Amino acid sequence: xxxxxxxxxxxxxxxxxxxxxxxxxxxxxxxxxxxxxxxxxxxxxxxxxxxxxxxxxxxxxxxxxxxxxxxxxxxxxxxxxxxxxxxxxxxxxxxxxxxxxxxxxxxxxxxxxxxxxxxxxxxxxxxxxxxxxxxxxxxxxxxxxxxxxxxxxxxxxxxxxxxxxx
Numbered sequence: 001x002x003x004x005x006x007x008x009x010x011x012x013x014x015x016x017x018x019x020x021x022x023x024x025x026x027x028x029x030x031x032x033x034x035x036x037x038x039x040x041x042x043x044x045x046x047x048x049x050x051x052x053x054x055x056x057x058x059x060x061x062x063x064x065x066x067x068x069x070x071x072x073x074x075x076x077x078x079x080x081x082x083x084x085x086x087x088x089x090x091x092x093x094x095x096x097x098x099x100x101x102x103x104x105x106x107x108x109x110x111x112x113x114x115x116x117x118x119x120x121x122x123x124x125x126x127x128x129x130x131x132x133x134x135x136x137x138x139x140x141x142x143x144x145x146x147x148x149x150x151x152x153x154x155x156x157x158x159x160x161x162x163x164x165x166x
Contacts, residue, residue: 001150004075007051008144010035010083010111011130013060016044018141018161019131023048025161026145031074035111035128036061036083058083058111075148077106084110084127093117093125100125107154116142116158126156 007029012019019041032049034041036058045053057066069082080103087096089112100108100123107124115136116129129142136142141161148154 001075004148005029006031006146008033008109008128009131010128011037011114012041012132013037014040015132016041022131022143022161035081035109056081059085079107080105081109084112089113118156
């Protein structure tokens with residue numbers, strides 16, 4: 001197995017300005033994951049992202065034909081993609097964690113709260129933040145890069161898009 005590089009974004013809400021910058025900054029990747037609330041960004045992604053893509057619908061995606069959640073397998077890891085709004089993520093990740101354990105996954109990726117979050121214990125729980133409408137104190141759009149090396153070791157970095165502010 002060679003190293004796998006994954007770009008993870010969420011909550012573009014149809015505003016592709018920072019997504020475009022993030023794609024330039026991220027460099028090459030093998031897989032692109034979008035965790036919902038595309039609101040039209042799917043057309044931009046289809047046009048400009050040449051790698052394999054997996055996308056799900058968020059609570060604001062009324063006109064897309066994507067599932068609300070999905071489990072994919074990458075390098076032997078089961079990854080659950082969910083927007084998170086059905087798991088009370090504004091109150092924390094306990095409902096999400098419980099559901100992930102029941103689903104038997106190794107990694108949970110979610111969006112919805114527009115703030116980056118990373119927990120790496122027995123279960124990896126990651127929110128890349130919002131690429132267009134960040135809610136953390138500095139209001140800088142964020143995304144995540146996950147790498148799985150040849151030995152199956154996972155590294156995750158939450159990246160800030162430039163130093164631009166809305």
